[in-house]
Amino acid sequence: MKMNPVYKRETTVSARSFRLALILMLFNGVLALVVMLNMYSVLERVKLTAEIQYSSFTNLYVFVAVVEFVMLMFIMPALTSGSISGERERQTLDLLLTTVMKPWEIIWGKLTSSFATMFLLILSSFPLLAVSFVYGGVMYYDVFLLLLCYLAVALLCGSMGICFSSLFKRSTIATVVSYGVLIIIAAGTYAVNVFALSIARMNMTNTYALSASGMADQANTGGFLYLLLINPVATFYVMISRQTGDNNQVLKSLTNVFGPHPESFVLDNWVVLSILIQLLLAAVFLFAAIKAISPGKGIRKIK
Structure with missing residues (x-):
């Protein structure tokens, strides 16, 4: 099978650089230190x-998973935006x-x-995640779902960065716009739901003349939740809440933040559907990037 020349060149240059080995050593060294300190505190x-307290080992799994997720979310745009x-x-x-x-x-x-x-950084840290397997509480299905979540966020953030890198002529501008759009997706959708919840509670309180701890607690964000x-x-957040709680933790985690919502097919399959939608959005960004660099028929580049 013919290997992509661009992929071959980029990975060869990266593998031969001392920086990659240093990043691997520092990243796994910090995680290993945290694991050892956690084990020492348990003993x-x-x-x-x-x-x-077996919950300490579950908390260790959550900590390592969160660190890797944050790393993927904020480093991938920086790698691809230029x-x-x-x-x-x-x-x-x-x-x-x-x-x-x-x-x-x-x-x-x-x-x-x-x-x-x-992916090399993520894969190299999996032995640290495997510490929690010794004491139970985390199943192989959970790790597979965690990998899917990593794949979705990496492709979404990476395709976003490469899309704006194709549209803008300057790497600095492409990086700033990539992080701006990422903040809008991550914090903007949350802010919209918080605002919708506050409006719903205010309307319900005025309608029923009840205190905020009464009928207003039954308010929800409605369709903005989606x-x-x-x-x-x-x-x-939903995936980790489910892995560290019970099977109904998906609905509970969303209800605790955005008000009670009735059960539905989307809520029952929230993680899988969300991953599919994020992969579809990543495909849209990639399509825009391809059109932007296509000779003679691409999207007009922005200075």
């Missing part, structure tokens, strides 16, 4: 109280377009090379 507690605009700044993009490679192959090679670097399906933070 000391056993010596003092003769009781083992991929195409950087080639344009070095005046090598036109040379790439004159080769037999198609625009989608260039985009895909840039994206997969950045994703491979991040905006969170494109929010990777909300998806990760």
